Amino acid sequence: MASCALLMIIILSTFVFYSAKGEGESEPTPEAPVTSDPTLGTDKTLYAAGETVVFSGTGYDAGSYEIRITLSDSEIYTLSFELSEPGNIPEGVSWVIPDGAAEGTYVATSYKIITEDSTITYEIVATATFKVGLLGLSDELTGFGELVTTEVAPERVESLTASLSNAARKIEAAMALLEENEESKTAINQLRAARNMLTAFIHKVLAQSGKSIDEETASDLIEKAGEYIAYIDSMIDSTLLSTGKQLALNIQRTLQKQETHLNKFILRNSLSQIDDEQGAGEVADSTEPQIQSTIERAKGKAKQLMDLYAKGEIDHEQLEMGLEGCNLDVTMADELSGLMEEELNSRGYGTQGKRFGHYIQLARQILKENREFEGRTSLGGQTTPGASSHQLTPHGNGSGKEDGGKKDNNEDNNGKRNNGPKAGKGNHGNPH
Numbered sequence: 001m002a003s004c005a006l007l008m009i010i011i012l013s014t015f016v017f018y019s020a021k022g023e024g025e026s027e028p029t030p031e032a033p034v035t036s037d038p039t040l041g042t043d044k045t046l047y048a049a050g051e052t053v054v055f056s057g058t059g060y061d062a063g064s065y066e067i068r069i070t071l072s073d074s075e076i077y078t079l080s081f082e083l084s085e086p087g088n089i090p091e092g093v094s095w096v097i098p099d100g101a102a103e104g105t106y107v108a109t110s111y112k113i114i115t116e117d118s119t120i121t122y123e124i125v126a127t128a129t130f131k132v133g134l135l136g137l138s139d140e141l142t143g144f145g146e147l148v149t150t151e152v153a154p155e156r157v158e159s160l161t162a163s164l165s166n167a168a169r170k171i172e173a174a175m176a177l178l179e180e181n182e183e184s185k186t187a188i189n190q191l192r193a194a195r196n197m198l199t200a201f202i203h204k205v206l207a208q209s210g211k212s213i214d215e216e217t218a219s220d221l222i223e224k225a226g227e228y229i230a231y232i233d234s235m236i237d238s239t240l241l242s243t244g245k246q247l248a249l250n251i252q253r254t255l256q257k258q259e260t261h262l263n264k265f266i267l268r269n270s271l272s273q274i275d276d277e278q279g280a281g282e283v284a285d286s287t288e289p290q291i292q293s294t295i296e297r298a299k300g301k302a303k304q305l306m307d308l309y310a311k312g313e314i315d316h317e318q319l320e321m322g323l324e325g326c327n328l329d330v331t332m333a334d335e336l337s338g339l340m341e342e343e344l345n346s347r348g349y350g351t352q353g354k355r356f357g358h359y360i361q362l363a364r365q366i367l368k369e370n371r372e373f374e375g376r377t378s379l380g381g382q383t384t385p386g387a388s389s390h391q392l393t394p395h396g397n398g399s400g401k402e403d404g405g406k407k408d409n410n411e412d413n414n415g416k417r418n419n420g421p422k423a424g425k426g427n428h429g430n431p432h
Contacts, residue, residue: 037059038057038058038059038060038061038110038125038126039057039058039059039126040055040056040057040067040089040108040109040110040125040126040127040128041055041056041057041128042054042055042056042108042128042130043056044130044227045129045130045131045140046130046131046132046136046137046140046227046228046231047097047130047131047132047231047234048097048132048133048231048234048235049097049098049099049100049101049132049234050096050097050098050099050234051096051097051231051234052094052095052096052097053094053095053096053097053108053130054093054094055067055079055089055093055094055095055108055128056088056089056093057088057089057110057126058088058089059086059088060083060086060087060088060089060110060125061083061086061112062083062084062085062086063082063083063112063113064080064081064082064112064113065080065081065082065083065089065110065111065112065113065125066078066079066080066110066111066113066122067079067080067081067093067108067109067110067111068108068109068111069095069106069107069108070106070107070108070109071102071104071105071106071107072104076106077095079093079094079095081093089110097132101132101133102132102133103131103132103133103134103135103136104131104132104133104135104136105129105130105131105136106129106130106131106132107127107128107129108127108128108129108130109124109125109126109127110124110125110126110127111123111124111125112125134171134174134175134178134235135175137171137228137231137232137235138168138171138172138175140228141164141167141168141171141228142168144164144224144225144228145161145164145165145168148160148161148164148221149161151213151217151221152212152213152217152221153212153213155212156204156208156212156213159204160201160204160205163197163198163200163201163204164197164198164201166194166197167194167195167197167198167201167228168194170190170191170193170194170197171190171191171194171232173190174187174188174190174191174194174235177190188236191232191235191236192236194232195229195232195233198225198228198229198232199229199262201221201225202222202225202226202262202266203265205218205221205222205225206218206222206265206266206269209269222266229259233259259332260332260335263332263336264335264336264339267287267336267339267340267343268339268343270283270286271283271340271343271344271347274347274349277349277351277352280344280347280349280352281352283340283352284340284344284352284355284356287336287340288355288356288359290336291333291336291337291340291356291359292359294329294330294332294333295330295333295359295362295363295366297329298326298327298329298330298333298366299326299330299366301322301326302322302323302326302366302369302370305319305322305323305326306319306373309377316377316378319374319377320374320378323370323373323374326370327367327370327371330363330366330367330370331363331367333359333363334359334360334363334364334367337356337357337359337360337363338356338360340353340355340356341353341354341356341357341360344356
């Protein structure tokens with residue numbers, strides 16, 4: 001659960017949407033789209049407030065482009081990017097969904113900007129849609145159940161779809177509570193129950209992988225269920241502040257613990273199937289980016305929290321809750337790195353295992369810095385975050401020995417899997 005995102009709500013709530021057009025600009029026109037058969041897509045189909053929508057696309061001509069995001073034909077946000085030569089949408093074109101964003105199906109449309117004789121026109125290039133909110137999740141689960149029915153052996157369908165149906169009912173109950181402005185604690189409990197149903201679904205699929213469910217289908221089902229779990233975690237995040245500090249922290253830790261157990265179970269299942277160096281490399285290659293992304297995101301969010309606190313824009317309780325969420329994420333990365341290093345070394349693939357010692361050291365250094373900052377602020381001391389010298393480099397060769405923290409491979413430690421989108425850079429967006 002990306003608990004650090006709690007304080008992102010404070011920043012995002014200051015967004016002001018406006019619409020402005022420069023002199024000589026005209027309304028978008030559907031005529032004469034570019035001819036390279038371009039595409040537009042998003043990294044996921046379902047999002048919660050505070051999550052980042054990362055855009056991608058192929059087949060674009062050289063030139064200037066905009067991506068306009070609309071809901072019910074109302075413009076919400078505009079992103080822009082440039083291409084000096086034909087190619088794909090550059091990395092980092094993304095939009096952070098603000099807190100309080102309306103639920104529904106959003107439409108993203110890319111336009112090529114054409115300037116002729118001081119007149120600017122816009123040509124439609126490609127479109128994509130994505131959903132925001134619990135209503136979208138309920139619809140997604142219904143469609144997911146239909147997919148299970150067509151892809152899984154008949155004798156296993158009923159058990160799997162029952163988990164999905166139960167999850168959908170819990171989500172609908174949470175929606176009703178939130179719409180009636182009931183206590184968020186009750187709605188959170190319904191969302192946690194839905195989350196547990198999806199976790200049960202993953203365990204059932206894993207148990208039948210390679211048996212009544214082929215491995216490729218099992219992998220796809222687990223990945224999709226994991227996305228839904230991450231989405232539910234984001235929705236829980238958005239309601240935690242109103243439950244009170246201690247309850248919010250307890251919920252964070254419980255969910256993180258559940259994610260840790262599930263993530264380790266899945267990793268061990270993958271590791272148990274390794275039978276040569278190539279297989280070890282493939283598991284390491286698929287796991288390392290997730291760990292690196294988790295650390296990078298938590299590190300960036302922690303620094304942002306420190307900056308906000310130093311400027312007086314958040315209080316110490318908000319800082320403490322936000323840093324706790326970041327620390328749980330980093331602890332998860334530490335534990336998964338330790339598991340990979342230990343398991344790969346024990347199987348005789350030390351070269352692959354050595355890669356993860358680098359992330360163990362980085363995770364512990366970040367934890368040390370976060371705790372030191374929180375300690376200083378709780379005593380009324382220094383509030384200006386210091387610069388950090390540690391860098392994230394894939395395929396690190398760290399030894400994995402202690403650095404600013406004590407390694408603990410206990411299964412009950414807190415942590416989480418990162419299912420969110422990769423943080424984009426170079427977002428050149430302009431609110432409308």
